[in-house]
Each structure stands twice: as C-alpha cells, then as structure tokens.
Amino acid sequence: MNDLVITPFLSHARNAGQAWAALGLPARLAVIGRLRGLIARDAMALAATVARSPADTLVAEVLPLAEAARFLLRRAPTLLAPRHPRGGRPLWLFGVRARILREPCGVVLILAPSNYPLFLSGAQALQALAAGNAVCVKPAPECKAPMQALAGLLREAGLPDGVFQALDPAAGEAAVRAGFDHIVLTGSAETGQRVLAAAADTLTPATMELSGSDAVFVLPGADLDLVAACLAYGLRLNGGATCIAPRRVFVMHGDATALEAKLLARLPAIPAATVPTATATRLSTLMEQAVAEGARVASGGPGRPMVVAEARPGMALLQQDVFAPWLALVPVASPEAALTAAADCPYALGASVFGPPAAAQAMARRVQAGSVCINDLIVPTADPRLPFGGRRRSGFGSTRGAEGLLGMTVVKTVSERRSQFRPHLTAATANDAVQFAAMTALLHGDWRVRWTALRSFAAQGRNRMP
Numbered sequence: 001m002n003d004l005v006i007t008p009f010l011s012h013a014r015n016a017g018q019a020w021a022a023l024g025l026p027a028r029l030a031v032i033g034r035l036r037g038l039i040a041r042d043a044m045a046l047a048a049t050v051a052r053s054p055a056d057t058l059v060a061e062v063l064p065l066a067e068a069a070r071f072l073l074r075r076a077p078t079l080l081a082p083r084h085p086r087g088g089r090p091l092w093l094f095g096v097r098a099r100i101l102r103e104p105c106g107v108v109l110i111l112a113p114s115n116y117p118l119f120l121s122g123a124q125a126l127q128a129l130a131a132g133n134a135v136c137v138k139p140a141p142e143c144k145a146p147m148q149a150l151a152g153l154l155r156e157a158g159l160p161d162g163v164f165q166a167l168d169p170a171a172g173e174a175a176v177r178a179g180f181d182h183i184v185l186t187g188s189a190e191t192g193q194r195v196l197a198a199a200a201d202t203l204t205p206a207t208m209e210l211s212g213s214d215a216v217f218v219l220p221g222a223d224l225d226l227v228a229a230c231l232a233y234g235l236r237l238n239g240g241a242t243c244i245a246p247r248r249v250f251v252m253h254g255d256a257t258a259l260e261a262k263l264l265a266r267l268p269a270i271p272a273a274t275v276p277t278a279t280a281t282r283l284s285t286l287m288e289q290a291v292a293e294g295a296r297v298a299s300g301g302p303g304r305p306m307v308v309a310e311a312r313p314g315m316a317l318l319q320q321d322v323f324a325p326w327l328a329l330v331p332v333a334s335p336e337a338a339l340t341a342a343a344d345c346p347y348a349l350g351a352s353v354f355g356p357p358a359a360a361q362a363m364a365r366r367v368q369a370g371s372v373c374i375n376d377l378i379v380p381t382a383d384p385r386l387p388f389g390g391r392r393r394s395g396f397g398s399t400r401g402a403e404g405l406l407g408m409t410v411v412k413t414v415s416e417r418r419s420q421f422r423p424h425l426t427a428a429t430a431n432d433a434v435q436f437a438a439m440t441a442l443l444h445g446d447w448r449v450r451w452t453a454l455r456s457f458a459a460q461g462r463n464r465m466p
Contacts, residue, residue, distance in 0.1 A: 017134025095419025219355025
C-alpha cells in the first residue's frame with residue numbers, strides 16, 4: 001500500500017480528531033464508559049475474533065481491555081488536568097503564574113502485534129482516544145478482525161466517524177512514512193529498527209514496546225514447586241508467544257536438578273503449540289549450538305515446550321527473542337552471579353524473582369528490566385495502573401498506566417506575568433552584573449559564600465546613601 005492510499009485516512013483522521021479533542025475530556029470519557037459496558041455485553045463475540053480458545057482470550061485480552069477502560073474513567077480526569085507548579089518559584093520570577101497543560105499529539109498510529117491483537121493495541125487506542133487523539137491502527141496480518149470489532153463497538157458507543165480507523169495490514173511501511181503525529185509499535189526489535197529509520201524522515205516521535213527474553217531469578221529458599229508451576233504457565237500461555245514469557249531461568253547450582261525435575265513433571269499437561277516454520281527453524285539452530293557448547297535438551301519436540309538444561313551465560317540462545325514455548329535453565333553460583341549473567345543479554349523487558357520476600361525485593365531493585373514480578377510472572381503486569389515498557393533492545397517509552405496515558409500527549413506550558421515587576425526590560429549596567437552575581441551567591445552558595453554576598457549587598461546600599 002502506497003502513501004497515496006494512506007493520505008485520505010490520515011487527512012480524515014486529522015479533521016475528525018480536532019473535533020474530538022474539542023469535545024473535552026468528560027465527553028470523551030463518556031464514550032469510553034459506554035464502550036466498557038459494550039465490551040461486557042459482547043465479551044464472547046469479542047473473544048471469537050481472536051484465533052485462540054475463548055477462555056484464554058477472555059482472560060488475557062477481553063477482561064484486561066475492560067479494566068483499561070475503567071482505569072481511564074477513574075484516573076484520566078486527574079492525570080490530564082492542568083497542573084500549577086507549587087513552591088520553589090525563583091525569586092526573580094515574582095508575579096509570574098504558570099500552568100502545565102497536556103494536549104493531544106494529534107493522530108496516533110498504532111502498529112499492532114499478532115500475539116495479543118485485541119488487548120495490546122486496544123488499550124493503547126483507548127489511552128490515545130482519552131487524551132483527545134484520533135487513532136489509526138495497522139493490525140498484524142490475519143489480525144484485522146479484533147480491531148474491526150472494536151471499531152464497531154466504539155461507533156455504537158458514540159465515537160464520531162473517522163476518529164478510530166483500522167488500516168489494511170499491508171499498510172505498515174506507508175503509514176510510518178505518512179507523517180502521523182506519534183507512533184506506537186508493539187513488535188520485534190528488528191521491526192523497531194525499521195520503523196524508527198522510516199519515521200526519522202518526518203521526525204515522528206515513537207513509543208517502542210519491543211521484544212523480550214525475560215530472566216527469572218530463583219533465589220535460595222525459593223518455593224521450587226511454585227517456580228515450576230509458574231514456568232509451566234509461561235510455557236503454556238499463548239503457545240509461548242508472549243514477550244514477557246520466561247526464557248532465561250537462573251537457579252542456584254544446588255536447586256537446578258530439583259527444579260528441572262519438578263518442571264518436567266508438569267510439561268505433559270501443556271498442549272502442543274503451533275510455531276511458524278521460520279521460528280521453529282531458528283530455535284532448532286540455536287538449540288543445536290547450545291548443545292554443542294555443553295547444554296542439554298531436557299524436553300521438547302515439534303510444538304512441544306522445549307527445556308534446555310545446563311545452559312551457560314553467553315550462549316547465543318540466551319541472547320535471542322524467539323517466540324516459541326522454550327526456556328533455558330542456567331545454573332549459577334550465587335544471586336550476584338545471576339545478575340551478572342542476566343546483564344549479558346541485550347533485552348530488558350520483564351523479569352521475575354522467586355524467593356523469600358525481603359531477598360526478592362532487594363534483588364528486584366537491582367534487576368535491569370522495565371517490569372519485575374516477585375513470586376509470580378506475567379499476570380501482574382496486566383494491572384492497568386502499571387506502565388509497561390522495556391529498556392535497551394526491548395525499546396523505550398511506556399504504554400498503559402499513568403505514564404502510558406501521558407505518553408499520548410504533548411506538553412504545553414503557559415506563563416502569565418501578573419505584576420508590574422519586569423526588571424529585564426531595563427538595560428543592565430556593570431553595577432547590575434555585580435548585583436546579579438551577589439544574588440546568585442546569596443541564593444545558591446554555602447554559608448560562607450552567602451555571608452560574603454550579604455556584606456556586598458550591604459556595602460552597595462551604604463554607597464548609595466546620600
């Protein structure tokens with residue numbers, strides 16, 4: 001799809017978006033409130049638009065989308081309200097009052113993923129709409145149905161025509177180059193590089209929610225049965241196609257064998273997953289390299305969860321973001337060694353820490369990741385109050401939570417002079433320079449510097465006396 005095809009969508013969205021923003025936040029939230037009720041009414045129908053079991057889709061996508069709508073209804077009025085800075089105004093700005101405003105970006109382009117095609121792009125779209133933007137969503141191939149269903153519910157909820165549009169899945173490259181006001185991508189790091197390169201031509205700002213290869217830290221004293229259950233859940237969820245699925249499991253040498261046995265005992269209950277041929281081939285190559293370097297394939301087969309035991313930091317397998325049901329058990333000598341090994345991976349999206357609460361909390365503070373779960377994984381990150389985003393090769397910026405909503409806005413400051421005090425309008429003299437230096441010292445120096453400045457002010461005052 002070329003730029004000429006995208007232009008009408010963007011032009012229509014820009015015109016519609018201006019009217020949408022002008023409605024004001026209460027009117028916009030009224031639409032989102034009605035949408036929330038429609039999601040509840042049509043939950044099963046929405047779930048049917050996603051190629052996954054209805055139960056999994058309801059829990060992983062439909063319910064979290066409704067929660068995202070409720071979060072906006074509760075918090076958007078406060079988060080988007082004008083803010084008046086309190087306290088700390090510089091002395092030389094006496095009489096100036098300031099406001100900080102949050103205004104919509106304009107038209108937001110959302111490049112949607114295939115693994116959670118309703119919730120991820122839907123929550124991003126609702127935040128953009130609440131902030132006053134128009135939205136165009138480019139679905140992943142074969143994933144247009146969820147966005148079409150959402151578009152229909154938004155229309156029924158009263159969203160004006162043109163404010164939310166679902167583009168053709170083939171329109172991605174042309175859309176990125178078309179000159180949208182903000183881009184939100186959920187995808188691989190490689191896709192992120194291509195999008196950023198294309199967006200550079202129009203200097204379009206972007207939020208990049210990119211790949212992960214999540215670390216799991218199993219501390220001394222961790223409940224290994226709980227760890228095994230959580231790891232099995234991570235392997236089962238969405239067939240392993242989850243950006244924050246557990247991949248690199250760092251476990252103490254003394255616990256590695258027991259954890260492996262407990263995990264393997266749970267794998268037969270996990271159904272086979274459909275893995276794209278290219279992904280399966282890539283994973284197979286990485287597995288063969290790991291085995292050649294001393295690792296051991298403990299379990300796995302076509303579509304079955306693959307567990308690699310005795311993996312070592314530095315293996316290529318542990319540096320990649322492969323969307324399939326696999327993980328590697330990496331024995332380490334200490335939590336400190338685990339942190340060092342984990343830092344070798346270029347991805348830093350999410351992580352989990354299992355262990356006694358105090359030790360796990362201390363570890364979580366040191367982990368390099370955008371989101372850390374303690375004694376659980378994946379599920380707590382769906383809390384609509386929490387921002388979600390990564391570091392390093394896992395991207396930048398946040399979606400969801402207060403930070404995600406504010407990320408759909410641009411900042412404007414308005415400063416108003418309410419007094420006649422405008423000393424800057426008078427040309428400065430050499431004596432003024434001395435006074436400004438003394439004022440700087442008086443306001444910001446230590447007590448010795450302030451004492452000298454005070455004496456300087458006093459001397460100037462005496463010199464001016466008749």
